[in-house]
Amino acid sequence: MTGIPRPILADFARARRLEWWTLFWVSSVVVVMFFATGSSQAMRTAWFEDILSLVPSIVFLVAARLEVRGPTRAFPFGFHRVQSLAFLISATALSAVGVFLLFESAMTLIKQEHVTIPPVTILGQTVWLGWLMIAALVYSIIPPVILGRMKEPVAERLQDKVLHTDALMQKADWMTGLAGIGGILGLGLGYWWADAVASAVISASIIKDGVGALRSSTAELIDGAPRKLDSDEIAEEVEVLREALKARYPGAEVRTRETGRYILAQVGGVDPDAQVDLADIWPGNPERSWRLAQLSFVPRGACEEL
Structure with a gap:
């Protein structure tokens, strides 16, 4: 990034x-x-x-x-x-x-x-x-x-x-x-x-x-879930992204946070894909796929301890 x-x-x-x-x-x-x-x-x-x-x-x-x-x-x-x-x-x-x-x-x-x-x-x-x-x-x-x-x-x-x-x-x-x-x-x-x-x-x-x-x-x-631009409510596109990741990785624990204008997602408890295209994972408007800047995989135990 x-x-x-x-x-x-x-x-x-x-x-x-x-x-x-x-x-x-x-x-x-x-x-x-x-x-x-x-x-x-x-x-x-x-x-x-x-x-x-x-x-x-x-x-x-x-x-x-x-x-x-x-x-x-x-x-x-x-x-x-x-x-x-x-x-x-x-x-x-x-x-x-x-x-x-x-x-x-x-x-x-x-x-x-x-x-x-x-x-x-x-x-x-x-x-x-x-x-x-x-x-x-x-x-x-x-x-x-x-x-x-x-x-x-x-x-x-x-x-x-x-x-x-x-x-x-x-x-x-x-x-x-x-x-x-x-x-x-x-x-x-x-x-x-x-x-x-x-x-x-x-x-x-x-x-x-x-x-x-x-x-x-x-x-x-403090690494809260990404908020809307004009309020402190969680952004709708983030909720859609979470659901898309849960559907792609059944049983996984999905977390998202925001770094400036970018969204960082973490998937825990599943084996990582050999190759991941973030643009394909983004479920919303393709023109905004740049917002998903990082997708990381962590072992379930490590995810639970964080």
């Missing part, structure tokens, strides 16, 4: 390009938001969330660079499992965004901070700072909406949970932007609690996605 399977090479290259685009556009959003941030809780929260949203893109690119390396003496099984570690880091970042949003909003409501947005003078013209904040937030919404929608189908074809989590982070970006706009308009109308409430509402959805990703990434790292 070395390198990237040929059927997904094009998608893998596209995913890397998307992440480089993400770093560029989200970095520009961070700069714009920094100069537009005033005393608004929603603006400060959105700015910090934009910074955290760079984490999944960075860890994806680092993992992608390592994943293509072959085995070494220090790492004889190769680097495919770096995807699992990157998934955990991305899930942690997504969860951190949701928790931060909720904490900041709760503290604002508890302290009952009555924030005001003053006017500013630009080129001799006096304008309400809120309009500049809203313009910055509108800009912060556009790249995440486009990039997130572009990443989702690629993540599905690659079975890449890091890329999928990054798409969820893009969703958190534009949702936070919308919440910020609503909060600033509320402040302009005299509702001091508006932006804090808006941020708190958005945080619930982000925390839900983050916790689900954390559960799935943790299961992957």
Whole structure:
């Protein structure tokens, strides 16, 4: 199991390009938001969330660079499992965004901070700072909406949970932007609690996605059965694979686990075939047969002890 399977090479290259685009556009959003941030809780929260949203893109690119390396003496099984570690880091970042949003909003409501947005003078013209904040937030919404929608189908074809989590982070970006706009308009109308409430509402959805990703990434790292891309439930194609292996090797004990985007299967208590074609064993869509990267046979006693 070395390198990237040929059927997904094009998608893998596209995913890397998307992440480089993400770093560029989200970095520009961070700069714009920094100069537009005033005393608004929603603006400060959105700015910090934009910074955290760079984490999944960075860890994806680092993992992608390592994943293509072959085995070494220090790492004889190769680097495919770096995807699992990157998934955990991305899930942690997504969860951190949701928790931060909720904490900041709760503290604002508890302290009952009555924030005001003053006017500013630009080129001799006096304008309400809120309009500049809203313009910055509108800009912060556009790249995440486009990039997130572009990443989702690629993540599905690659079975890449890091890329999928990054798409969820893009969703958190534009949702936070919308919440910020609503909060600033509320402040302009005299509702001091508006932006804090808006941020708190958005945080619930982000925390839900983050916790689900954390559960799935943790299961992957401790050799749990392969999960779905968008939840911590066991994937249907894995269940089909288990049944196909049990039918092919009657009486065998079948185990499956996930290493990054790949599935590793273990058959215990039967004699191994003289020659095995993994593509023939894969029971699902032939275009996804690359997911079954390894089939190993172990004696029944050894299988029971593991």
